Amino acid sequence: MSSNPSLLPSNTTSPPISRTSNDKTPLLHRYSSIEDQNYYHATISNCHYAGHVVRDVEVQKQETDIQQPLSARAILQELKVLVQISNPVVLTYMLQYSLQTGSVLVVGRLGPEELAASVFAFMFATITGWLLGLGGSTALDTLGSQLWGASTGKINEERRLMMNILFQRACIVLNVCFIPVAILWYFVDPVLRLLGQDALLCQMVQSFLRYSIPGTPAYIGFEITKKYLQTQEVLPHASTLTLLVCSPLNMLITYLFVYEFDLGFIGAPIAASLTHWIMLFVLLGIMYVVGDGKTKQTKWGLLPIHRRAFEQWKPFLALAIPGVLSLGSEYAAFEVITVLVGLLDSSTTMAAQSIIVIADDILCTIPLGISVATTTRVGYWLGRGLPGHAKMASFVSILFALSVGAVAAIVLLVTKDSFGYLFSKDTTVVGLVGKVLPYLVIFQFVDGVAGASGGALRGAGCQHWSASANLIGYYAFALPLGAFLSFGSAHLGLLGLWAALCAGLFAIAAIQTIVLLRMNWQCQVELCTLRFKK
Structure with missing residues (x-):
């Protein structure tokens, strides 16, 4: 992003930027002095959340000691805001996880081979491709929330423009990263055979993943749009409403494609791809119909693509890649645990593990x-x-x-x-x-x-x-x-x-x-x- 002093926090007195390439001040330490804490001044301001005006946490006129505890009122207010933000996010993720479960339940009725292949394919798709949306979009979590805070005091159109550039950059970068993954999905059969998987399973998983490719850009776009709204603390229930509509719709579409349209096993990935595009357009539709929850005006301005969206990819990837690794390492660890459970050679153990995993x-x-x-x-x-x-x-x-x-x-x-x-x-x-x-x-x-x-x-x-x-x-x-x-x-x-x-x-x-x-x-x-x- 180009140099712009207005991006500094508008309600603060800007400190001298003392950290240079030769600065050895540690990023991690306990504060032992307070001299650098006297730069920041702010007054209590109003912010909007979910269409209502709420008070920011009491912003002290001068932070003189980072170790000095803030007032109980400030802590309670922060807790209140955390609860307000987290509640719809929890419900959104619950509904989002139900999409895969619904598809597996429908396609699993075809037979044990179809059930095993669909579970394996969903797992492979999550770890290699969909994780780009889940983990890569965490870069927008960081950059978007920091930018939104840094631009407090600017008029809404200017703040929104800067957020839209981040949104566009995230969409472009993560979809470019998906290109090699899409190639892997299209030719995954020999790769899985090298890993010792059954030939029939490899063929079925490859078919499943090939039909999943068209829907993955929409999945990534949905994740980015969700983060875009969350970082601005607007329309907190938009993603939840979208999934309340699309989760049962996904099961219906999957059933129609698999059984009524007689597509069989490949009907499941086709339905999943279609559902991902419906999710994206429903969420965008809610945004443009409802507005931003503040002015009730539809001034999102996500298009046209700004030239600055093609800049600063390296800093974005520096945050996106660790986000992918963080989530990916956890998902992969649970898959290894599943393999170890299978080695215990007990149907009782596997059944108990399945129940525990559902609860988890x-x-x-x-x-x-x-x-x-x-x-x-x-x-x-x-x-x-x-x-x-x-x-x-x-x-x-x-x-x-x-x-x-x-x-x-x-x-x-x-x-x-x-x-x-x-x-x-x-x-x-x-x-x-x-x-x-x-x-x-x-x-x-x-x-x-x-x-x-x-x-x-x-x-x-x-x-x-x-x-x-x-x-x-x-x-x-x-x-x-x-x-x-x-x-x-x-x-x-x-x-x-x-x-x-x-x-x-x-x-x-x-x-x-x-x-x-x-x-x-x-x-x-x-x-x-x-x-x-x-």
Whole structure:
């Protein structure tokens, strides 16, 4: 982006940008002095959320000490905003996960080969392609929230123009990145054969992925549009309404294509591609019909493509790639766990694992929603030039995640002996589920801290820390430990795998929290300012 002093926080006195290429000031440390904290001045301002005017957190007239706690009123207000942002995000992700589940339920009735191929294809598509939308769009989380905070005070049209350039850049970059993935999907059969997969499975997965290619740009576009709205804290329920319409519609379309139109197995990916385009256009339609939730005017101006959308790709990719690695490493780790469960050679164990995974898929949307809300708030405060408030938002979100995790833990523990009956009548399976559920309780409790701390790191543009923590926690710790506990002298089976997952996630949460505790928030503000002066 071109140099533009107006991109600095309009309600602050700009500090001298002292960090140069020779500056050795650490990005992570505990503050020992307060002399650099006297640059930032602000007054209490109004912001809009979901069509209503709400008060920003009390912005102190002068932040003199980042370690000095903000008022209880400020903390409660921040918690309120976090809840407002995270609630629709949680529901959105729950509905989004139901799309794959619905497709698998419909196509699975064709036979066991079709069921296995569809599950494998969805997994492969998620890890290699759809992850570009899920993980790559986290760069827009960071840049969008920081830019929106940095441009506070500018007229809405100017702020929207800068956001639209980021939106267009994200769409172009991530779809260009999908081109080699699309080539892989089209010729994936020999690749899967080299990995030792069954010949029939390879052919079916290749057919599935080929018909999934046309819908993936729409999937990426939907994810980017969702982030575009979230970072501006407008139309929070637009994505939820879109999926409330498209989730049941997806099952209907899949059924029609598979059975009524007699397309069989390939009807599922064709229906999924069509659903992704419907999702994108419904979301855009809601935006243009409802407006931005503030002025009730349709002044989005997403087109035409601005020439600056073709600039600054390297900084964008520097945030997008760690975002992809962070989510991708987690998804891949769970796939490895599934393979290890299969090696236990027990239908009871596999059935219990399937039930636990379904419960985890539902519950994980809660820390995921809190994580997205945390990114938005931390990025916003850094853009405003208020490091103390960014730090406060980080730790308020962690406490919020812990409290929500405690509620989920109580529910699971109370129902652990009967939970399995929701999915199976086999008393052996239900009994094993009851034994594993306490580990899932621990996993979800820690996942809240990991999600909130990871969201705070994304808000600060430090996705690389989350990616590194995930690689260490899952691949250097959880998977080796899980293999040892399950197949070694302990012979704990499924219990050993989930105990190892809990230990690995605890390591991830600890690493990310330590990074936040040692974060030099003042330097993050300066880096944010420099980012938008380029």
